[in-house]
């Protein structure tokens with residue numbers, strides 16, 4: 001059993017030593033534990049610090065490419081080097097690395113494909129009331145889209161089995177955390193949640209400058225992932241709402257016409273509004289059909305991507321043999 005602990009880093013020279021020294025050296029059930037630093041175009045001494053702590057595995061980005069790309073490149077490196085499980089933790093020492101064995105336990109026991117460290121956001125002192133509510137609502141929305149019951153969808157402290165990584169394809173730029181849950185949920189992968197306490201805050205989040213931006217970006221990522229899996233359902237809802245929007249002015253027109261049959265030309269505005277909604281509704285249903293066809297295509301593409309990754313990483317489909 002070979003486990004890679006990957007740490008995406010953008011200028012983390014100050015906090016990286018604490019992260020690296022708190023990663024356990026030996027874990028029961030794990031034969032080899034490898035630390036992988038993904039340097040996302042750092043301009044500080046992140047690399048020197050990592051080397052000084054004995055790290056020998058690196059992925060370099062000559063320029064900053066963002067967290068989602070860093071995650072994908074790290075996973076690719078780990079799988080190409082024979083990882084059975086990939087753990088992700090952050091370079092700002094937000095997560096308790098000493099809990100990695102607890103994160104691994106459900107995967108080692110074959111009880112889950114992915115384990116997520118639940119930060120218990122309601123208990124975090126430096127989170128404002130508004131931020132706690134947003135975390136809670138955000139997780140609920142993700143759970144609805146993914147058909148899961150996870151308390152902390154935005155946590156980046158996770159363990160993934162190689163089988164789950166073969167099946168996940170991160171395509172959005174932001175919030176890959178939520179995207180992976182929605183994909184995993186829809187692909188019926190089993191996700192475990194492990195309660196953990198977070199470390200004291202070392203610095204402000206750099207991923208999100210402000211709360212409105214965070215909410216907006218997360219909502220966008222959730223909506224995109226949701227449409228990817230349930231396109232017809234989404235457009236059918238939009239189409240149905242528009243259909244109701246069309247019926248209301250139509251009915252209004254008929255009632256007014258019945259009341260004043262001598263003025264058939266009056267209230268034509270209602271008819272115009274109704275027609276506009278009707279066109280919108282038809283368009284939505286048509287888009288739903290097209291998007292559903294696209295979805296079939298995506299499923300076939302993902303199937304072939306899975307086979308390609310298996311060949312590329314030399315993974316045998318033991319469970320199907």
Ligand SMILES: Nc1nc2c(ncn2[C@@H]2O[C@H](COP(=O)(O)OP(=O)(O)O)[C@@H](O)[C@H]2O)c(=O)[nH]1
Pocket residue numbers: 007008009010011012040064065066067070089090091092094156204205206207208
């Ligand atoms: N902000 C940011 N973090 C990155 C990037 N690439 C890699 N990272 C790493 O991603 C992790 C999470 O970043 P952080 O700013 O703490 O975001 P948080 O998830 O909101 O706490 C840290 O380990 C960063 O070093 C990037 O392009 N931007």
Ligand SMILES: [Mg+2]
Pocket residue numbers: 090092094204205
């Ligand atoms: Mg952080």
